[in-house]
Amino acid sequence: MSMEVSSNSDFKFPREPFSPYQDVSVPLMPVGQSAWGGYFPQHTRPAATEREKYTAWRLLVDLASIAWIAPIVVAIYINANNWIVGRGVSCKSLHPNPYCRGGLFTADRHQRLVVLNEEDRAILAALQLASKALETWFAIIATSIIFSVTMHLAKSPDGIPLGYLFTHVSFPDVLGLFDKSLWTSWAGTRRRESVLRLWGFIFLVVLLCVTNNLMGPATAILIIPQINSHVITLPAKERFDETLAARSPAIANMLSECNATELATGNFNCTSIYASSLDEMSSGSKLRVEMFLRGWTPGPIITEHDAMLFTLNATQSDVGSIIVWVPNRRALSEITADLIEVEAVQGLYLPNDTSQVLATFGRKPDPVLFDHFNNTLDITLHRMSPSLGFNDVCARASRVFNYPVSVNQSVLCVNLTFPESQYMVSCSRTGSGWGDTGWTQSQFFIADVDASSKPNNVSVDVYTTDKEVLFENRDPSCEEGSFPCDWDNIFSRGVGPQADLGLTVYEYPQQLVLYSQTHSLGHHTVFCKTTAHLSFPEYVSNVFRDENPIHLVQIRAPPSNKSYNAIRFHSDWIPAAWSIEGPSDVVEATRPAAVNLVSALKSIGSPPPTANDTDHTLLAFQAQHEVMTFHAMTFVNFSTVEVLPGDLDDDPARPFLQVSKTLRVYMYDSKSPNSWFWALMQSRLKGGSHFWVDDESDRMP
Template sequence: MASLRTSSGSVLLPDTSSTEYHRLETFSNSHKEDDASPFLDSHSTRARSYKRPLLKTCLLQFLALLWLVPIIALLYLNFKNHVIGASAWCPGGKCWVDMFNYDTSITQHNLDRLDKENHNLLGTLQLVSKALEVWFSLIAASLVYIVTMMLAAKPDGLPIGYLNRPREFSELTGLFDPVLWTSSPPITEGLVKGTHKARIYLFVAMTVMLCIIANLMGPATAVLVLPSLQWIETDLIGDQHFEQYNSATPPGTGGFAQNWAWACNESQFTTGNYSCAAAATGPALDAWIDGFVASKGAVQALSQQDYVSFAFNYTFQASSDGAISDYVYWAPSRQVMADLSDDLYMMYNVSTGGNKSSLAHPSEFESYATYNNSLQVRLQRSGPVIGTRPKVWTGWRDNTTVTTVDPKREIRCYSSYTPLVEDSASGNYTRCVRTGTGWDLANKQASFSVAGAYHADTKTVGPGVDISVFFSDRAAFLSNGAFPAGFSGKCLTNGSIPQGTTCDWNQIFLDDQPPQVKNRSSHVNTVEMRITNSQTSALLVVDFVAFSAFTRYMLDASPLTNPLSLVQTQNLSDTGTPMVLDPAWTLAAWSADVNGVLASNRTTTSMLLGVMEAVLKNPYKELEDSLIYYLSLLPVIQTLSLIDHNLTNVSSTSAPDIQYPRMTRNARLNVWAYGLSSRTSYLGIVVAITGCLVVLIQVFLGLVDRRLHRSSTELLIAALEHPPGSEFTSVPRNEKEMARVRFHLKHNNGPRSLEFHVKR
């Protein structure tokens, strides 16, 4: 058998065409270790240290440690949710979109310019992400090499199958290589010490983990280094708390009413002369009605408050079969709308460079300035909202009774009443309400009228409409008009109760009303609109319960995306706390004086007269015209929107927010920012933190173990220099068993600084 020789004639390997492993005994017995000329040091016999110089070691570990700087910075930016601004590239924190420019093409040009800059920056950051990934891969490879060399230097050595792990550990395909999983010594093998087995198993687990981390590091750093366009919530501002509504008392100019009743003084409000507010509330109601008619019945007709517009909203309940059973309409608070209008005006001044000293609240200017550096701004305020379940129905003389109990107490009853909007199966009731302060001091009533309209075709003036508004503490619903057992029918009759008739009113006005009408049985409001001619009279009746709740108001401040400055209400419930409502608020909504007469030429009054004359012609007709419904509903919504509320500086520590909710404002900003806004960002955080631990371990081991780095060539040459022995004599000729054979590395000072030994 021929042998391979070096240029100096030294024997290295037996010459064979077989690819299987060969026993070391096949080498010539004459081949002695002293005769071999090691290739590694064949040209030099000078002594050298196997340890790396301390300065070089510190420098290399410093470069590894330096990887933590950008990673920790990225972790900080993401944990802090650092906001960059309207662009991903925003030097100085100022990227002006010019949101309120009257020439919207300039705003659009700014948006396009920022978008182009974003693409350029994000492309560059992708390269940064790749650089961080490669950097970490080098550090991880160094760690695997150090651990491999440390284990190989142990007396028990390391399986030959793991000799190339420092070079192959990051290859995902290597996880499917059987050698990785079969080179470890079997648990039941008694020739290998338990501590050695544990070290090998931990080594394999470490390399597998580092393989996963190294391959995830690229996506992880990309997630962390690339900012995203996202909506963020700014901090809440405001230390005042909601105290109460002023609904139980008539409007007064001392509160927010002065905002919409700017032409009125306190004496006019005290005497109930609300026509002084006609310049404000009159057009507001008329415009709302006009908007409804112009939109052909669209329920989202808009109303205006200063610089913003709004529409009432609604929710509904559905029965088990999916049919809508009851609508809940929500009237936004004009007081909150006025605050949002101020917010919008402040935003306008911030964007256009206005002088903050000329503003009403200059101290708040800076808080709005932070909103300017964004692509879109949604101003938000928490505040009260009033809901109602209105019922509109027609009546006539035969189905209405008014019973006089005494001078301070009356009972008004209306027959053929179905409580729910679209559920005829909800029952037929006689609805009775208590009116007069003799029942409860909160029970009040007020009235006004609308003058008849002149008809040019007949040259006559039509009948007018008398409007009476009642607030009642209690309402009772008699199913199919049936009286409770033992209750005399004489107790509910037109006029006075006959003498000698005993009436136990507690039998009717019970707290436990039928479920279909329970939410309409307390704090009830009734608006009677009566029209009369020489033959008969007819009623259009609106009854409702007002209840308070709280919601979040949102205004998109950009004229580009919200040219109408429309305010939206969010997270509306379907219930609330019933409110006492003074009838004077209804008069204020109509701009009517107590017992006054409204002109017939206003939009609202002229339409009301037309509807009432139609009802008078056919009082028994079902309400099918949506105009009738919304002509009755919109004045109610207008009434509820006017009701103002008081705020207090009470501390939340002395009164919980449940009792006195905190009224706050903030904004949602569409900005480029870092943050944990997705599941992938959490994965990036975990991978990055794990990478930091890997780097720290590598730096520590690199400083402790300063052995020179040995290339694959050096390891191969050292293996070839290993003198033949009988290590593979009893090993089956297959890769699995051969890979389990252990090798041991010995590091020396001198010409032959690396020795490779195979052992069983």
């Protein structure tokens, strides 16, 4: 049976007109031919499997993106908690290297560190790869986000400018942020909502571009541990109460070797165990002055107490004077106990003796500190403690007058000579009748080893006073032995220049030392004025023998822009420094410190012509005076009070005496923004995306 082809009018199904906005989900398919030879569309059902495949792929991508957060959160957590790895990177593994613990003082410590270093190299390389993997992982996630947003905008009614279509390919390059098309492709868009969407897209591109370029250094810093300093701060047990500088050593508990009964009689012979220290510093100071005069820059004076060597430090006050800060012997004994504690925990002593050694210094074994001390590359001890400082000046004295006022009242005036024929007269009240609570006086003698000068010893008169009057280029208008000067009126004046009397009044605690000797060659007198200060610096000592083989303790000088109030310094501390056995005692002539001081005094000549010339002889003598003052201040004790629960450290005059220890270990640290910044900068400058330093120099000095 034949079938006729029907005409267009006989067609059973109406044909849909062609539209340029045909739904893309309805394909145009040639399913039949019309009478005019054309094609017409047919609605077909889309394949469900394609959509399911797309949904599964997106779900997989989303899960992969979310999974990236897990290692990053873990890395941030261990950095935020300053997770300590220890002496080596392998020390936190399931099977740590046996060299992770102990051996800081052993003879084979270098071999131990080399073994650890070799193992650390492999682990650090693996962590380097892990950080690179995280960086690449994030780059894939960022690319996927940019691509998804681009496609979403492309399917929107307004579409997307063609310049943004391949942004996901170029966005990781930071130079793309300076591409003109990124900032101008949206210019043809007129609708406000479309412009806002495109600006949001540009912001997202910039944000992900910057984040992607920073992700490399960031993941390296988060994952790779660095050799850093970990500070262990122990709870403060004491706070400062009072310095005993204003009291006599007879009252202050100076040293454990001293007897209170002997001290009360003025017998300070108990300090003779440190007499060699004064002699050593005196000879060293003489050598350093000679080196300075020959054009060299000498180092500081170093001496010893207990197991620690110590030196002075200096800073400049806000008024321009140099203050020399002196370590305290009690503080040095305490930091010695800190050192013994570390050495005992490190196994330097026999195991059975560790507890006994610690008990001798008032310490108990601490399991937590035991773990810390045995898993570190080295340890630095810190202890806040009082320190006395001083600034002084010495001048030649041409005449010394003692004006008697009453039985227990007198005025000591010293005529001081300076270059260019200038002079000044310093007058201070002496005697107990003035009611000056800060006034004290001590005297002793230093024998002259030169037989031709005996028995003409050097007289050392020490005064502590709170008030001084200076007559500039004029003498007091009175004669020795008479009473025309109204000293009550003079010393009752306020601080500052007194034009009607032609003098200046100074009021602050100061110590005056007058050295005087008459010998066959003439008479020499030097007048030194010392002002004492109090501060609370940090005593620091590194225990690693390769870095600090002599156990040197240094004090970190206080800030130079701080003003320090003067404190009283009792005159008896100077005789105590010389180990005097009683009032007006004579120091043995053969002691090196005595020989050096007497020789410097006898070498004093006339002032140089101008103030710009170096005064060699006076410089040499002042150095000897400073050594004596330095030695005396090391003995000054201080009192403390126990820290009670709830005490707040809000009193700068009575601070907590804080104790801490710095351990150099591999660790994660996010508390120092500077470390992140410098790590990033070094990584960028090196052209890499990671930062890590692995050098044996970081382990062994």
